[in-house]
Amino acid sequence: MLFWIILIVIVLVVLVLIYGVSQPAGFSVVREADFNATPKMVFSQINDFHNWSAWSPWEKMDPDMKREFSGSASGVGAKYAWVGNKKVGQGNMEITSSVPSKNLQLDLNFIKPFQASNVTEFTLTPNGKGTHLKWEMRGHAPFVFRVMGMFFSMDKIVGTDFEKGLANLRGIVDA
DSSP states (O other): OHHHHHHHHHHHHHHHHHHHHHSOSEEEEEEEEEESSOHHHHHHHHSOGGGGGGTOTTGGGOTTOEEEEEESSSSTTEEEEEEOOTTTOEEEEEEEEEETTTEEEEEEEEEESSOEEEEEEEEEEEETTEEEEEEEEEEEOOHHHHHHTTTOOHHHHHHHHHHHHHHHHHHHHOO
8 A cells, every 4th residue: 555655656746847847948927908198108107116116016015115226217227126025025126128118128136035037028019099018027937936837827926916017007197
């Protein structure tokens, strides 16, 4: 009997490892929304980290979060670092590319609860009298994360936060 239990455990472990190896080494989370505001209005909110507290879903998860702004006031070179509770952790961002009313790219680095470096990109497209905004985060998925993908989805976890952020942003720029 003990032999069969050990064999089943070994088979399950091997299957989980095979699953992890078979998953992509990278990930992408994308959410999109339409706004009744010009690309210039939408861009002004995302190009300046000082504005993020009004719409970022993570800002609302920890009202006592410590924030530090450095570098440029906005656009390329603007930096933002935070230290918060367990939900928001610790990390920093820096705007690396800023094309007014069209595109914004930033490097996003998490320190706690886990270390990760990702690229986040906002792409704005005129849409009639408004704006279509695509928010994407791309990164490397270490083997452990790929195995954990059996139990949670980065797309569902982060995607839900993106959806909240886009709704908050819509409330600001569409007003």
